[in-house]
Amino acid sequence: MSTSQDPIAKKAEVADWFRRAAPIYFSPFFSYPGMRLVELSGVKPNAKVLDICTGVGAVLFPTADVVGLDGHVTGIDIAGKMVQATATRIVMNGLSNAHAQQMDAERLEFPDASFDYVMCGFGLSFFPDLTLALTEMQRVLKPGGVLAVSMWAEGNELADVYRKLADDFRVPHPGLASNPLRTADALKDALQSAGCSDVATTAEQVKVIFDSKQEYWAQRMPIEQLASEQLAEDRQGPFRRAVFDLLEDFIYVDGVHEVRNVLYAVATISK
Ligand SMILES: C[S@@+](CC[C@H](N)C(=O)[O-])C[C@H]1O[C@@H](n2cnc3c(N)ncnc32)[C@H](O)[C@@H]1O
Structure with a gap:
């Protein structure tokens, strides 16, 4: 559970959770x-992107590829x-x-x-104040500019059974989400309520195949990894074994399959 409802403390x-997650954030899920998201946004060469x-x-690196040397992505x-991890990669990639x-x-x-x-x-x-954030996004866009967002949708089989098992083991869940927006309608409504018109949503799945149960454990969602590290030491082994047991239902010849539902929304700003 989140420890705070106060927006400043919540942020x-x-x-803090993402500061700790940064070193393990190179996740196959993202x-x-x-x-x-870059494809669906229709971003063009020379564009200025935030x-x-x-x-x-x-999102930043594929965007940089598309906008080219006369465009820019911040x-x-x-x-x-x-920010440090991304800035280092930008330098290492010579961008x-x-x-x-x-x-x-x-x-x-x-x-x-x-x-653009x-x-x-x-x-x-x-974002504790989603409307404020969406208003800010529209403010910094040029007229005719495009806002493109993604969210995890509901109904992810492995993630859902993992979550239930974690709850059974009382793994402290950080509860970081202020706005779940886990259906296409909820996402579209949120964008429209904040003044975005012309919103198109796309629902797709992303499948990650882990070579082994060990690889799944090492590369599962970064926030889940950090959360389970908070378990008492004598509960860590039993929790890991229970996770390995539940993975039996998701094993195929090439490894553990995890499928997650993704929502994308693209809106054109007509200020
Ligand atoms: C789930 S990660 C997504 C990272 C990346 N966009 C991707 O697709 O892999 C969410 C990121 O949002 C950042 N974040 C959360 N609240 C924020 C805020 N109020 N302003 C800016 N960044 C924020 C976190 O620090 C974290 O890096």
Whole structure:
């Protein structure tokens, strides 16, 4: 459970969890949806793009590929460690058309109409004031600009049984989400209520295949990894064994299959 309903404390809590998650955030769950969000947004060469909640750059790096040397992508994130990880990768990849900086999505430090596209991959759930964040996103977009977002949808079989098992073991769940938005209608309604018109949603699945149960354990969702580390030491082994048992239902010849449902929404801003 989240420890706070106060919006400032809630954001600090979110930032702290993601600070700790940054070193393990290169997760197979994020790379494909990041590329897909870029495709669905229709981002063009030369565009100026803002990637909100950039994390370790699952959206930023494919965007940088598309916008090319005459475009630019700015990644922002509330967790300084995420920003550092992305900034380091930008330098290591020799990119001159991308940079990352620490910033709160609810207080964007850019003038009005600064960007052609605003992206936000798996970030909307974390804003205590979603309407404010969505208003800020629209403010920094140029007229005719595009807002493209993704969210995890409900109904993920392995994730759901994992969660139930974790609850049975009393794994402390951080409860970081202020806005679950786990259906296409909920996502569309949230965008429309914040003033976005012309919203198109797409529902797809992403499948990750882990070579083995051990690989699943080592690469499962980063926040789940951190949460289970909080279990008492003598409960860690039994929990891991119970997870391995439940994975039996998800094993195929090539490994453990995990399928997650993803929602994408793309809106054009007609200010
Ligand atoms: C689930 S990760 C997604 C990262 C990336 N977009 C991706 O698709 O892999 C969510 C990110 O949102 C960031 N975040 C949460 N609240 C934020 C806020 N108020 N402002 C900016 N970033 C925030 C977190 O620090 C975290 O890096």
